[in-house]
Amino acid sequence: MIPLIHQTPRLTLLAASRALLTAELHKPRYFPVLLGAVLPTDWPPGEYDEDAMRFFLDQLTAGGRTAAGWYGWYAIRKATPTSPKTLVGAGGFMGPPDASGTAEIGYSIAADWRGQGLATELVTGLIEQAERTGMVRRLIAHTLPDNPASQQVLLANGFQTMGLDPEGRVRFERIVEPQAL
Template sequence: MIPLITHTPRLTLLAGSRALLTAELHKPHYFPVLLGAAMPADWPPGEYDEEAGRYFLAQLTAGGRTAAGWYGWYAILKATEQRPATLVGAGGFWGPPDAAGTAEIGYSISADWRGQGLATELVSGLIQQAANTGMVRRLLAHIRPDNAASQQVLLRNGFQLTDPDTEGRMRFEREVEPAAPAV
C-alpha cells in the first residue's frame, strides 16, 4: 500500500482523498475542518486551480483505492507555538508511473508563503514519496520559461533541464532511487 502521508522538516504532505477534494470543491467551509489546518487567503494557489481539483477527484473516483496517493497532495505547514497548522500549497503527481516507472509532478505555493523555501521542501517530499512507493524510477516536471523561481526549486532538488516540450514549456527530469525496504 502506498503511504498517504509524508513529513519533511516543516511540512506534512497529505494525499488528497475523495472526501477532501469534495469538500474543497463543493463545501469549502468544511474543507479546513477536514484538513485540520488554517487556510491561506489566496487559496487555491497558482496553477493548482478548480480544474486540477476536479481532475484529481475524477481520477480518484475512477481508480478507487489503487489511485490513492497518485494525484493531488496538500502541503500543510506544521503548527508552532505562534501559529496553527496552515495549508500553504499543493502538489502531487499527474497519475501513477508508466510502464517504465516515469511519473510527472507539479506543485504550487500560496502567494503569502512564497520565498521561504517551502516549494523546495514540497518537491523534496514528493521525491521522497515517489521513492517510498518503489514504483517510480524517473520524475518529470514541466515549467513555463518565465517561472524562474520554480526552475530553481527543481534544480535544488536534483532535476536537470532537458529539451523543451512541444508546448514551449521547459522539461526537467531526475532519477529516483527506490527507498530501502523497512526492516
C-alpha cells in the same frame, strides 16, 4: 499500499482523498475543518485550480484505492508556537508511473508563503514519496520559461533541464532510486 502522509521538517504532506476534494470543491467552509488546518487568503494557488481539483477527484473516483497517493497532495505547514497548522500549497503526481517507471509532478505554493523554501521542501517530500513506492524510476516536471523560481526549486532537488517541450514549457527530469516500503 502507498503511505498517504509524509513528513518533512516543516511540512506534513497529506494525500488528497475524495472527501477532501469534494469538500474543497463543493463545501469550501468545511474543507479547512476536514483538513485540520487554516487556509491562506489566496487559496487555491497558481496552477492548482478547480480544473486540477476536478481531475484529481475524477481520477480517485475511477481508480479507487489503487489511485490513492498518485494524484494531489496538500502541503500543510506544521504548527509553531506562534502560528497554527496552515495549508501553504499543493502538489502531487499526474498519476501512477507509466510502464517505464516515469511519473510527472507538479506543485504550487500560496502567494503569502512563497520565498521561504517551502516549494523546495514540498518537491523534496514528493521525491521521497516516489522513492517510498518502489515503483518510480524517473520523475519529470514542467515549468514556464518565465518562472525562474519554479526552475530553481527543481534544480535544487536534483532535476536537470531537458529543453523545451512541444508546448513551449521547460522540461525537467530526475532519476529516482526506489526504496521498498
